[in-house]
Amino acid sequence: MCGIVGYIGKNSAVDVLIAGLSKLEYRGYDSVGISLFQNNKIVTQKSKGRIDDMVKKIDLTEFKSASTGIGHTRWATHGEPSDINSHPHGTPRITLVHNGIIENYMQVKERMIRKGYTFESETDTEALAKCLDYYYVQKQNPLLAIKKVLEKIRGSYALGMMFSDHPDAIYAVRHDSPLIIGLGEDENFIASDMTALLRYTRRYYLLEHDEIAIVKRNHVIILNVDGEEIHKEVQVADWDEQTAEKGGYPHFMIKEIHEQPEAFMKTLRVRRSGTGFDFSPEKISDEFLKGLNKIHMVACGTAMHSGIIAKYLFERFARINVEVDVASEFRYRNPVLHKDDLVLIISQSGETADSLAALRLAKAQGVKTLAIVNVNGSSIAREADVVLMTHAGIEIAVASTKAYFVQVGLLSALALHMAKVKGVMSQEDYETKVTELLSVEHLIKPLLEQAEHVKFLASQYVNAKNLFFIGRGLDYAVSMEASLKLKEISYVHSEAYPGGELKHGTISLITDDVPVIALTTQSDLLEKTISNVKEVKARGARVLLLKKEDMNVAEDVADDVVNLPSLSDWLMPFTSVIIMQLFAYYSAVLRGCDVDKPRNLAKSVTVE
Secondary structure: OOEEEEEEOOOOHHHHHHHHHHHHHHHOOOEEEEEEEEOOEEEEEEEEOOHHHHHHHOOOHHHOOOOEEEEEEEOOOOOOOOOOOOOOEEOOOEEEEEEEEEOOHHHHHHHHHHOOOOOOOOOHHHHHHHHHHHHHHHHOOHHHHHHHHHHHOOEEEEEEEEEOOOOOOEEEEEEOOOOEEEEOOOOEEEEOOHHHOOOOOOEEEEOOOOOEEEEOOOOEEEEOOOOOEEOOOOEEOOOOHHHHOOOOOOOHHHHHHHOHHHHHHHHHHOOEEOOEEOOHHHOOOHHHHHOOOEEEEEEOHHHHHHHHHHHHHHHHHHOOEEEEEEHHHHHHHOOOOOOOEEEEEEEOOOOOHHHHHHHHHHHHOOOEEEEEEOOOOOHHHHHOOEEEEOOOOOOOOOOOOHHHHHHHHHHHHHHHHHHHHOOOOOHHHHHHHHHHHHOHHHHHHHHHOOHHHHHHHHHHOOOOOEEEEEEOOHHHHHHHHHHHHHHHHHOOEEEEEEHHHHHHOHHHHOOOOOEEEEEEOOHHHHHHHHHHHHHHHOOOOEEEEEEEOOOOOOHHHOOEEEEEOOOOHHHHHHHHHHHHHHHHHHHHHHOOOOOOOOOOOOOOOOOO
């Protein structure tokens, strides 16, 4: 949830830390802070608010000579956003930054109080820092102190640490929360993810669970849990700093919406073979698919919504039973899993804590696992039995768009392939549907040209305090994602309901001018959905209707209409979601919201 960066080298640490934290601010932006080695001592500067707030508030020019430091941008968990709760935390002897949650911090804190320590903040991290200081005083050795602390704490953590007596090194360790070691020339780094380092290097080490890194200016030492030095393969990021920039767009979100056609095709192109798709190079054999009895799709938020779309397609095409679970609930309901089931984890970052826990539960029960992720080398990618990488490229905006789009594309391709393999779809039908799926790229680009019209529509609904989405079948699945996008970036309360459920309570909330966005793209459900639209219209709702351009709908059914290219019903989610993403984006812009960094949210949820 938080962002960590560290630097040791030949340049000004302040400049590197501020630049790196700016790239990581999407991980958390409640507060920010840095610690530096300056004049043979540790100096810490931190502040509530965003990076620009700290830069304006604190004169950092006097620290320009420092060449070693660690920094942190915070998404608050324990303790409200404030100067005192900001990271780094420490003592004159040590300082550290932390991403994660220390679950037993109260016990650690109470023990440290008994040892004579006093506390200023409400954070779990300060308890960790005081514990590290205590053992450093006892052991007079950073490694021994770190190992002792790791024996005493429970939870998830990525830590960057500095010790006053060791100004030539930054120490790092991780458990569940992500952390990498960046490799430069006469300089080295630590960071939560590669976006912070692309200006300086594309080479890095992946730090595994409970490995400890000693990062010095000219070399890096990595030790395993037994204290033995290990040698790791150097990874190279396949994208550069320019990819992580806005490229002339006002926000990352709108840039990423426009990148969807290319990301979609890149994701499918690597699986193309002849007239269809081939997943065997990724260890998904035809025998593997034939032997599956049931699929459990487990994910959070937007990724879960892509799973709901996939449920419809797998059940419709491959005739296999699919359940979709919220990852945070999955393992707590003691799910019934069988040896011929598949647990399919969907995660953009590959670090989502609840999804990772669900994966580990499935593996512990001997159930096959497949992960769909966008980050190579992420925890979920490394631990799943089989991995399908999406090729969305880097996604910076907190509200996911292209990651969702390519997840749906990849899952659609897998559903078609499974249907063919199981013999429930003819070769001719399969080839036709593959061709249809690949045509999506060219149909999306004209839709993106409707942006100005969608912006106008958003302006007509911009003052709404509450808004409802309705649809049936795949339209309902898209409605859930549309509702989430709107609420998370524009702060408009919105809910999505199946059209047929309105009369079971929700319609009592429909009064004059309450906005209802109705998705009516499913041909076999059109008449029933239009009946639901008429029900809300009769009670005074203002209706925005999305439909296929060749659907005949009476003019008085809706106040506003968006016509979409007429595709097969199963492909309509690709078009309707584009309009809904644009609607959410322009609603947020017109309301003056921070589109890329919505309040209280972070891009990667690495704590439960």
